[in-house]
Amino acid sequence: MHFPVWFRYHPKNSYSIAALLPLVEADLARQPKDGIMLYSFATAQAKEVYAEVDRARAFGAAQAVYIAGGPHPSALPEEALQHFDFVVIGEGEESLPQLIRALGRGSDPAAVKGIAFKRQGRVLFTGNREPVDLDLYPPFSRILAPIEISRGCPWGCTYCQTPRLFGFCMRHRSIEVIERYARRHKDIRFTSPNALAYGSDGRRPRMEKVEALLLALWEQKKPIYFGTFPSEVRPDFLTEKALELITRYCANKSLSLGGQSGSPTVLCRIGRGHGREEIEAACDLALEFGLTPQVDFIFGLPQESEEEQRQTLDLVRWIVAKKGKVRAHRFTPLPGTPLWGELPAPLAGEVEACLGRLALEGRVTGSWSASKDKTA
Incomplete structure (x- = not known):
């Protein structure tokens, strides 16, 4: 039938x-x-x-x-x-x-x-399936979309669904397949939980794999946007070598960085695997190479104290003072994650007010209002 x-x-x-x-x-x-x-x-x-x-x-x-x-x-x-x-x-x-x-x-x-x-x-x-081989399946056909180059993530951040949905072992499309589908785009964009993890296990970068990918795509003579939305880059993966590759082969004017918190304690608690220093170093490096860091932060993570929120706000101010940009988000518990069922921490009034002022100045975007608590 x-x-x-x-x-x-x-x-x-x-x-x-x-x-x-x-x-x-x-x-x-x-x-x-x-x-x-x-x-x-x-x-x-x-x-x-x-x-x-x-x-x-x-x-x-x-x-x-x-x-x-x-x-x-x-x-x-x-x-x-x-x-x-x-x-x-x-x-x-x-x-x-x-x-x-x-x-x-x-x-x-x-x-x-x-x-x-x-x-x-x-x-x-009916039981679990083995993870799919990305090369066996096209990233798109009738509807064009950014090319998914990697799937899965080994870090297991407590707020994130990615490893629970796609596994803790990273998988990658081959350069040959990525090249084939890139030919259908006027400019080339990607989805990946960490663009600079391409070809690696997700914990240790392999810049030779990233370079091979970018070189192959550069030969198509189209603008390449790597490490920009809808993908992002972990700050601890951003090195001089990585930025040399991006500025050599790509059309980027910015980089999307996953910061999430300015509090070392919170970063440890949510399992980020890096500290505040790596966020600051990544922003400085990006700016040195002429790229605007666009950093994501989450406010209201469970058990986050007002002092920890102020630490994140201080880092936000530091970034925008250097002409970087920030996307601020209100914590939303997601099913399947360790923080599912947890309530967002109340957002300190002074923090919310300061984010509002920075938004009016065009230096912060996003949605962080405490009213989100009603629907979280």
Whole structure:
């Protein structure tokens, strides 16, 4: 039996759709339709997505099988199955096409690894899959997206879903495959939890691998943006050698750095694996090479004291005084992480006020309001 298959499109999930669209025969939808409806979503979208699916079921808007995937359903499949028929857990490149084929043939979905569904009122998890070989699957087809060059992360920061979703062992696309898909872009951008970890185990950089990648792409004579959003760079990976490569081969005017806190105690507590000194050194080095450091910080991490928040604020002021930029974020607990279920620490009034002033001056961007606590 053939079912029409639809990806529920939203700009926030376009990268995941871009990666999966080459693997299934599907179209895009902006509302539920008859057939098989595929949703990929993060925690911030979950409430809205659940409401849409529940409304469609209640009013018979679509005769559909609903399949969920992405960070939030992968971490909370039991919750997702209160609204969806199936959940694809973790990587979907193999599980999703196999599940769709099973539904079309009327075969038992329990034979498909990496999914969860309800049978006789009980949640059945079909078992873990081995991590996929990225070279076997295209990063995009009909929808262009930044090229995912690496997946997974060995650091295990307590607030982050990446290693819980994709594993603690880094995997990389080969230069040959990256080159092939880069030819479809006018300028070349990437996704990676740490761009400078390309070709490495994620703990010790291998600059010869990064250089080989950038040299191969540079020969395409297109602008290359490496270590900029939507990827970032760990500050402890930023060296003179790394910056020599970036300034030689890339069009970057900035670098995205994951700082997260200016408090040595907090950095240790959340498992960052580097200190404040590495953040400061990375900013200084970037500026020496003519690049603007754009540093991310999280405010309101659990158990964060006012003094620890002030330490982070002091580092923010130091960065913007040097003409760097800062993106400030309010801590949001994410399912599957060690900090899931923890409450954000209250944001000190003086810290919030100072961030507001810096934002008005155009030196800080982001969202850090304590009102986030109401929905966290």
